[in-house]
Amino acid sequence: MPAASSDSSSAPEWVFQARALSKIYGHGEAAVHALAGIDLACRPGEFVVVLGASGSGKSTLLNLLGGLDTPTSGSLIYRDWDLAHADESTLTDYRRHAVGFVFQFYNLIPSLTARENVGLITEIAPNPLAPEDALALVGLSARLDHFPAQLSGGEQQRVAIARAIAKRPAVLLCDEPTGALDVRTGLTVLDAIQRINREVGTLTMVITHNAVIADMADRVLTLSDGHITGERRNARPADVASLAW
Numbered sequence: 001m002p003a004a005s006s007d008s009s010s011a012p013e014w015v016f017q018a019r020a021l022s023k024i025y026g027h028g029e030a031a032v033h034a035l036a037g038i039d040l041a042c043r044p045g046e047f048v049v050v051l052g053a054s055g056s057g058k059s060t061l062l063n064l065l066g067g068l069d070t071p072t073s074g075s076l077i078y079r080d081w082d083l084a085h086a087d088e089s090t091l092t093d094y095r096r097h098a099v100g101f102v103f104q105f106y107n108l109i110p111s112l113t114a115r116e117n118v119g120l121i122t123e124i125a126p127n128p129l130a131p132e133d134a135l136a137l138v139g140l141s142a143r144l145d146h147f148p149a150q151l152s153g154g155e156q157q158r159v160a161i162a163r164a165i166a167k168r169p170a171v172l173l174c175d176e177p178t179g180a181l182d183v184r185t186g187l188t189v190l191d192a193i194q195r196i197n198r199e200v201g202t203l204t205m206v207i208t209h210n211a212v213i214a215d216m217a218d219r220v221l222t223l224s225d226g227h228i229t230g231e232r233r234n235a236r237p238a239d240v241a242s243l244a245w
């Protein structure tokens with residue numbers, strides 16, 4: 001793996017560190033500066049919410065942090081991994097070991113039960129949670145043998161979250177995790193994400209259009225036109241139950 005220069009005698013206080021991170025799609029007159037120089041450091045266990053209008057660069061940022069893509073310029077370090085200059089096999093390795101993804105649509109395999117959908121991931125991870133334990137963390141102990149079609153949208157999303165965290169990732173990246181859900185169901189999903197952040201200590205980043213979600217974060221970043229234009233910290237992050245919907 002391409003290692004970043006770091007002092008291995010002391011553990012860094014950050015999980016990610018980005019400097020002047022930029023992503024340009026296309027060339028010449030058609031070029032889109034999706035990220036235009038992001039500086040960002042995230043601490044272990046932090047809960048970060050990223051807000052921003054459509055097209056502001058949220059998914060692009062998440063894709064870079066998750067090793068799904070590489071930047072056009074700038075640096076991006078995850079612990080001692082240089083993600084900005086990593087090749088595809090290193091990024092695959094990084095994603096497999098370090099990152100759990102939750103997307104708007106759950107992508108569960110319809111012919112497998114909840115337990116089996118989570119179990120697929122635990123087969124390829126070195127030190128996974130038992131599928132039953134991962135599903136218990138998201139409140140689905142009573143649904144282990146249900147197929148996706150027998151589960152509500154919120155329950156399916158919680159299976160997807162259990163699948164994402166079963167390999168004990170250091171980082172959980174969520175792209176509009178409640179985007180396909182009604183408010184009440186969305187709350188059960190956010191509650192599961194908050195519980196994992198608090199009980200497992202996984203660095204969690206949620207990108208969303210929904211500003212109400214920001215109150216549950218330790219830190220809220222606002223993106224506009226590829227820049228971080230706002231940053232605030234919540235001294236007391238709200239419990240999901242007390243979010244003002």
Ligand SMILES: Nc1ncnc2c1ncn2[C@@H]1O[C@H](COP(=O)(O)OP(=O)(O)OP(=O)(O)O)[C@@H](O)[C@H]1O
Nearest residue numbers: 025026032034052053054055056057058059060061
């Ligand atoms: N693969 C791509 N090729 C070209 N342009 C792209 C590509 N992906 C994203 N963009 C452009 O980059 C900018 C940022 O896109 P991005 O998806 O990161 O925004 P976003 O904030 O996540 O938006 P949304 O909330 O609508 O998902 C947009 O102008 C978008 O059109």
